[in-house]
Amino acid sequence: MAKLAGAVNLSIHSVPILIVSTIILFIGLFVLIQNRKSVSNTVFFLICLCVNLWLYGSAFLYPAPTPEAALRIYKSVTFLGVSFVATMVYLFSVVWLKLARSQKGYAALGLLGSLFFYLSGWTNRDSFPGMYHYFWGHYPHYGIVNVCFLVFFFGYFFAAFCNFAIAYRRESSLILKTQIKYIAVAFVISFMGSIDFLPKLVYWPVYPIGYFCVFIWIMTVAYAIVKYRVMDIETVIHKTLMWAVLSSLVFLPIAAGFFFFKELFIQMPPALSSVVGVAVFWGLMIYAKRIQPWIDHFFQRRKYDLERVLIKFNDNLVHLKGLSELVAYIMQTMRDVLYVDKVHVFLKSGNERRLVRVDAVKDGLSELSADETFIVWLEEHDDVVRVDFIDIDPRFEQITKQARDFFENLGIKVCVPLVLNGELMGLILLGQKLNLKIFRAPEILFLSELRHAVTIAFSNSIRLIEMQQSLRRWNEELEEKVKQRTRELEEAQKQLIQAEKLATIGTLAGGVAHEINNPLTAVLTNAQMLKMAPHTSEDVECIQLIEEGAKRCQLIVQKLMKYARKPVEEALLSEIDLSRVVESVLAFLRYQLEQENIKVSAVLSSSLDPVRGIGNELEQVVTNIVLNARDAIKSAKKTGIIAVKTYEQNGSVCASIEDDGVGIPEENLSKIFDPFFTTKDVGKGTGLGLAISYGIVEKHGGRIRVESEKAKGTRFTVELPKLQRAGNPV
Amino acid sequence: MSEPKVKRRRILIVDDEEILTKTFSMLLERSGYEVYVAKNGQDALAMAGEESFDLVICDIRMPGLNGVETLKAIRSGSGENANAELPVIFITGFADEKTEQEASTLKPAGYLYKPFDNVNLLSLVKETLTDERSNC
Numbered sequence: 001m002a003k004l005a006g007a008v009n010l011s012i013h014s015v016p017i018l019i020v021s022t023i024i025l026f027i028g029l030f031v032l033i034q035n036r037k038s039v040s041n042t043v044f045f046l047i048c049l050c051v052n053l054w055l056y057g058s059a060f061l062y063p064a065p066t067p068e069a070a071l072r073i074y075k076s077v078t079f080l081g082v083s084f085v086a087t088m089v090y091l092f093s094v095v096w097l098k099l100a101r102s103q104k105g106y107a108a109l110g111l112l113g114s115l116f117f118y119l120s121g122w123t124n125r126d127s128f129p130g131m132y133h134y135f136w137g138h139y140p141h142y143g144i145v146n147v148c149f150l151v152f153f154f155g156y157f158f159a160a161f162c163n164f165a166i167a168y169r170r171e172s173s174l175i176l177k178t179q180i181k182y183i184a185v186a187f188v189i190s191f192m193g194s195i196d197f198l199p200k201l202v203y204w205p206v207y208p209i210g211y212f213c214v215f216i217w218i219m220t221v222a223y224a225i226v227k228y229r230v231m232d233i234e235t236v237i238h239k240t241l242m243w244a245v246l247s248s249l250v251f252l253p254i255a256a257g258f259f260f261f262k263e264l265f266i267q268m269p270p271a272l273s274s275v276v277g278v279a280v281f282w283g284l285m286i287y288a289k290r291i292q293p294w295i296d297h298f299f300q301r302r303k304y305d306l307e308r309v310l311i312k313f314n315d316n317l318v319h320l321k322g323l324s325e326l327v328a329y330i331m332q333t334m335r336d337v338l339y340v341d342k343v344h345v346f347l348k349s350g351n352e353r354r355l356v357r358v359d360a361v362k363d364g365l366s367e368l369s370a371d372e373t374f375i376v377w378l379e380e381h382d383d384v385v386r387v388d389f390i391d392i393d394p395r396f397e398q399i400t401k402q403a404r405d406f407f408e409n410l411g412i413k414v415c416v417p418l419v420l421n422g423e424l425m426g427l428i429l430l431g432q433k434l435n436l437k438i439f440r441a442p443e444i445l446f447l448s449e450l451r452h453a454v455t456i457a458f459s460n461s462i463r464l465i466e467m468q469q470s471l472r473r474w475n476e477e478l479e480e481k482v483k484q485r486t487r488e489l490e491e492a493q494k495q496l497i498q499a500e501k502l503a504t505i506g507t508l509a510g511g512v513a514h515e516i517n518n519p520l521t522a523v524l525t526n527a528q529m530l531k532m533a534p535h536t537s538e539d540v541e542c543i544q545l546i547e548e549g550a551k552r553c554q555l556i557v558q559k560l561m562k563y564a565r566k567p568v569e570e571a572l573l574s575e576i577d578l579s580r581v582v583e584s585v586l587a588f589l590r591y592q593l594e595q596e597n598i599k600v601s602a603v604l605s606s607s608l609d610p611v612r613g614i615g616n617e618l619e620q621v622v623t624n625i626v627l628n629a630r631d632a633i634k635s636a637k638k639t640g641i642i643a644v645k646t647y648e649q650n651g652s653v654c655a656s657i658e659d660d661g662v663g664i665p666e667e668n669l670s671k672i673f674d675p676f677f678t679t680k681d682v683g684k685g686t687g688l689g690l691a692i693s694y695g696i697v698e699k700h701g702g703r704i705r706v707e708s709e710k711a712k713g714t715r716f717t718v719e720l721p722k723l724q725r726a727g728n729p730v
Numbered sequence: 731m732s733e734p735k736v737k738r739r740r741i742l743i744v745d746d747e748e749i750l751t752k753t754f755s756m757l758l759e760r761s762g763y764e765v766y767v768a769k770n771g772q773d774a775l776a777m778a779g780e781e782s783f784d785l786v787i788c789d790i791r792m793p794g795l796n797g798v799e800t801l802k803a804i805r806s807g808s809g810e811n812a813n814a815e816l817p818v819i820f821i822t823g824f825a826d827e828k829t830e831q832e833a834s835t836l837k838p839a840g841y842l843y844k845p846f847d848n849v850n851l852l853s854l855v856k857e858t859l860t861d862e863r864s865n866c
Contacts, residue, residue, distance in 0.1 A: 528848040
C-alpha cells in the first residue's frame with residue numbers, strides 16, 4: 001500500500017476521468033441506498049463500483065512516475081474493475097430481467113472467470129507482458145491470457161445484450177418495454193468504451209475515450225431511472241441528494257478549472273479577471289435562476305403530475321358516459337400515474353348485496369360479497385386503505401385478520417372504496433407498484449381525492465344506464481302493446497268483415513229463399529196432389545222422388561231463412577244457463593256419439609253466470625259444433641274424444657268444444673263460417689250449420705272462436721256476454 | 731142458406747206468382763172449394779168489392795200493395811160485401827220481422843211458410859172455414 005501511495009500522481013488528463021467516476025460512484029450508491037435488499041440495485045451498484053475502480057485506477061495509472069508503479073496500479077485497482085465489469089453487466093441483465101432460474105449457472109461461471117483472470121494478472125507473466133508510453137502516460141500491454149480475457153469480456157457483454165434484446169421483444173407492457181430499451185441502449189453505449197482495449201493489443205494511437213462512453217451510459221441509465229422508474233427507485237427522489245449530484249455536475253468542473261488554472265487567474269490582468277469573475281457569477285446566477293427551478297420541477301414532476309392528472313381526470317370524466325369507457329379510463333389513469341401491476345374495478349350490482357368486477361381483464365375473483373366484514377367496514381369508514389396500515393391503524397383492531405385476508409386473497413396493496421351517500425357503490429383495488437415500493441402519502445391523497453369524482457361519475461353512468469334500460473323497457477312494452485292492439489284490431493276487423501259478409505249473404509239468402517220458395521211450393525204441392533190420384537206404382541215412386549227432392553230444397557231454404565233473419569224480439573229472450581244448454585244437447589247426442597265410438601267428456605261449471613238468449617237457438621249452436629266435431633273425428637279415425645267445457649273468462653261465459661279429429665287446414669279457417677262452405681261430401685252437409693251458429697251467437701252479442709291444428713284437432717269456443725243485471729246481484 | 735145445393739165456400743187467393751195461384755186453385759177446387767184468384771193486391775181489392783168471400787189466402791210479399799195492406803183495405807171496405815172479420819191465411823216465402831209483426835196484428839187464421847205440405851194448407855183451410863161457419 002505504501003508503494004501504491006508513493007505512486008500517486010495526477011495530471012490534467014485525470015480530471016474528467018475522476019469527475020466521471022465519482023459521479024458514477026455517487027449514482028451507484030444512490031441506487032443502492034434506495035433499496036439495499038434489492039439484488040438488482042446491489043448489482044447495479046457493483047457495476048458502478050467496477051467502473052469506478054477502472055476509472056480511478058486509470059486516473060492514477062497514466063501519470064504514474066514509473067512503468068512498474070503504473071502496472072501495479074493497473075493490476076490492483078484498474079484491472080479489478082475491468083475484469084468484473086462485463087460479468088456484472090451480465091449479472092444485472094439476469095437479475096433485473098428475472099432470468100436467474102435459467103441463467104444462474106452462466107452467471108456463477110462468469111464470476112469465477114472474472115476472478116480467475118483478475119488473479120492470473122498477478123500470477124501469470126503472460127497477462128501483462130509489458131508497458132509502453134502512450135499519449136499522456138503509461139499503458140499496459142495485453143498478453144495471450146488477457147486476449148482470452150477479452151474474448152470472455154465481449155462474450156458476457158454480448159450475452160447481456162442478447163438478454164435485453166429477447167426481453168424487449170417478449171415484453172408486452174409498454175412501460176417495461178421502454179425501460180428495457182433504455183437500459184439496453186445504455187449498455188450498448190457503454191460497450192463503446194471497450195474501444196479503450198484497442199491500444200492494449202496493437203499500437204494504435206487512439207485517445208482513451210472509454211470514460212466518456214461510460215459517462216453517457218450512466219447518464220442514460222440515470223435518465224431511465226428518473227423518467228421510467230427503472231429499478232426500485234421511487235420517483236419522488238430525495239431532492240437534496242439529487243440536487244447535490246446535479247449541482248456537482250456544474251460546480252465540479254468550475255472548481256476543477258479554478259484549481260488547475262489558479263496560476264493563470266493570478267497572473268491575469270485585474271480587468272480580465274474581474275470580467276471572468278462576473279462571467280462566472282452570471283453563469284451561476286443563470287444556473288440558480290433558470291436551470292435549478294427546471295431541475296427541481298423535473299425531479300418533482302411526480303407531485304406536479306398528480307395534481308395535473310387530477311384536474312385532467314375531472315375534466316375528462318364529464319365527457320365519459322359509457323360505463324366501460326369510464327372503467328377503461330380509470331384503469332389507464334391508475335396504470336399511467338401509479339405504475340401498478342393490476343387494477344381491479346368492482347361495482348355494485350343493482351340492488352343486490354354483491355360487487356361485480358367490471359374491468360375487462362378476467363383473472364382472479366369476478367365477484368365480491370358486499371357483506372364481507374372488511375367491505376362493510378369500508379362502507380362505514382369511506383377511506384382509502386393500504387395494506388401496510390392494517391397492522392398499525394387502531395381502526396382495524398377488530399378486523400385485522402379479515403382485512404389482511406381480503407388484501408392477500410386479491411393480491412392487492414391499496415383499496416379505494418367508492419361511497420356515495422353512505423352507500424358503497426364500488427371498489428377500486430390496486431396491486432403492487434412495478435417498482436415494488438409502497439404507496440406514498442401524496443399518492444394516497446391523490447387516490448382519496450380522485451375517488452369522489454370517480455364515485456359521482458360511476459353513479460351518473462349507472463343512472464344513465466338505468467334510464468336507458470327503463471326507456472328501452474318502456475319502448476318494448478309500448479311496442480308489445482301496439483302489437484297487441486294491432487292484433488286485436490285485426491281480429492275485430494276480421495270479425496267485422498265476416499259480419500258484414502254474412503249480413504250481405506243474409507240479405508241475399510233472404511231474396512234467394514223467397515224466389516226459390518214459390519217454384520218450390522208449386523213443385524211440392526203439385527207432387528203431393530199427383531200422389532193423391534191413383535197411379536201406377538212406378539209413377540208413385542217418381543212422384544215420391546220429386547217430393548223428396550223438393551223437401552230437401554225446402555229444408556235448405558228454411559235454414560237459409562233462419563240464418564237471414566234479423567235480431568229476435570226482446571220478449572223471446574230469457575236468462576239461460578249455458579251449462580244446462582250444453583247438458584241438454586249432450587244428453588240428446590251422447591247415445592248417438594257413443595254408438596259411433598266417440599267418447600264425450602264434459603266438464604261443466606255449475607256456477608256460471610246466466611246469459612240472455614234464446615235457449616233452443618243456443619242449443620242449435622252447440623249441436624252444430626258437436627256434430628261437426630263428430631264428423632271431424634270420423635273422417636280421421638274410428639274413435640275419438642270430444643271434450644266439452646263451460647267456464648267464465650273475462651266477463652264472458654264460455655263453452656268450448658274440442659275434438660281430436662282431422663283439424664281444419666289454415667286456408668279454410670277464414671271460410672268455415674261462410675254459408676254453403678263445406679268440406680263434407682256432396683249431400684252430406686249444407687254448409688249452413690256454422691254460418692247459422694255464427695249468426696245466432698252474434699245476435700246474442702257473443703262470438704265464436706276457432707283454433708285448429710291439422711291432424712291434432714279443433715277447438716270451438718262460444719263466448720257469450722254475462723247478463724248485466726240492473727239491480728243487486730242475486 | 732136456403733139454396734138446395736150446399737153452397738161451396740168461396741176462397742180468394744192473392745199471389746203474384748202464377749204457378750202458385752194455379753196450383754192452389756187446383757188443390758182447393760179438388761177439395762170442393764170455389765176458388766177465385768187475384769194476381770195482386772189491387773185486383774183482390776176490386777174483386778172483394780164485387781163478391782163476398784169466406785176466406786182469403788194471401789201472399790205477404792207482393793208488388794204494389796203487400797198482403798197486409800191488401801187485407802186491411804179489404805176488411806175496411808164498405809159496401810154490401812164488406813166483412814171486417816174476413817178470415818185470412820197468410821202465406822209467405824220470406825218476410826222480415828216487422829211485416830210479420832204487422833201481419834200478426836190482423837189476427838190471421840194461419841201463417842204458412844212456403845213451401846208447405848198440402849195437408850197443412852187443407853187442414854188449416856178446413857179448420858178456419860168450419861170455425862167461421864160455426865161463428866155464423
